[in-house]
Amino acid sequence: METTAVVIGSGNVATHFARALQHAGAKILCIYSRTAEHAAEAGKLLGIPYTSEWEQVPENGNLYLYAVSDAALPGLLARELAPQALHVHTAGSISLDVFPASKPNHGVIYPLQTFSKDKELNFSEVPLLVEAVTPEITNKLINFAGTLSTAVYTIKSAQRQKIHLAAVFACNFVNHMYAIADEILCASDIPVGVLRPLIAETASKIKTLSPADAQTGPAVRNDKLIIDKHLTLLKQYPELHEIYNMISNSIINRKKSQDSACKN
């Protein structure tokens, strides 16, 4: 059966998902955003109908895909819309039981990736974490997700929430460390590009080493001399000073507990 999809939301996840749907040959009937400007922008970008009026969201889709903020999702799901269709949300931290009784056919496809509008990526490599209300719908969603990506996993809500939490560390917090490095270099008129090989190698190392084995630098050696020098350099940046201190201590603590674990 042909997928006739309606995409609710127009942010980074919604637009990347919509593009993947198009690529997989699905027909997108409409993209909805409550903000007219965002709806128009996404619709024009993707070349599909768009609306910011809930009443105009088509009722004849067989798949409704929600990629909106966690705060907005329950309110949107509570609205009347295509009760027999399959309704799927894409949120990492929202449980399957967010769906109301009026939408009995429902599930989750959580794409474990960082999406920015201005950065294309190969959606076929994005891990898709699938969960659904019945084994039948789970199978249906697994098959559907398999048309979008080669990396499909079945994951329950509680596990998905932990994966989302881990992803915040591995992606958002990592990116914030890049932002801080950027800031330190910019303040000294040093081109940020000088760090690129280091950033690439750091990400590459953990393909073959565990993060614990891959760790280098002053904290894991408990090199107080360098740590103190760096803290002195950060004296006029209290927030960075505190972050440096806290993460260094965490590295030192973890190293100690590993070392003692090895001895037991």
Next chain:
Amino acid sequence: METTAVVIGSGNVATHFARALQHAGAKILCIYSRTAEHAAEAGKLLGIPYTSEWEQVPENGNLYLYAVSDAALPGLLARELAPQALHVHTAGSISLDVFPASKPNHGVIYPLQTFSKDKELNFSEVPLLVEAVTPEITNKLINFAGTLSTAVYTIKSAQRQKIHLAAVFACNFVNHMYAIADEILCASDIPVGVLRPLIAETASKIKTLSPADAQTGPAVRNDKLIIDKHLTLLKQYPELHEIYNMISNSIINRKKSQDSACKN
């Protein structure tokens, strides 16, 4: 003139440097470590003479390369050794003026990369940050560094120290975020491999986007609902709870200052 090198130190930086020297056709006369076992291990790995006796360190080298801990470096430099040769340290945070008067020909080559013994890398792409006591020696070191890598920069001590600090954020702290993600997933029996595409994309994004523009996730959206859920999940891990809270606040603060900067 052929480079006849002596490598002082046998850790990750020393062995990767020694291999690069060999690759560039330099002759390594000896590798020294104060620990006999480490000296032997590195010497055998590289197929070169080794010693843990200072008196046996050859005097006839023309290049002495120090890759030791910051704490050990001044003591080693203070020892009598080949006064006319070129002495070069590799430390990010140690100034050029660490060299004593007894070693008038000296400089620094700081390799801006993370080295692990069990992970090979292409040394020819490692940024080498060069500084030396005179313009002549600087040129000599630039030429020499150019035989090891295609990415050679001349950088003064004060700048190098800031680059080292930025590198701790962009590499060691990033890797610690991977370690924490790892820990969260392991505790839930979730295979860590599921995060690989996310980690790769996060590092890849900042080749074309600034870290500020690349940021996604709950903190940059100031999505208190998810942040609170994550903090609840981390309740029994006080250290991770604090790290999550602090970095999220830092992302939120930085976003605010950018937003207000845009308005001015």
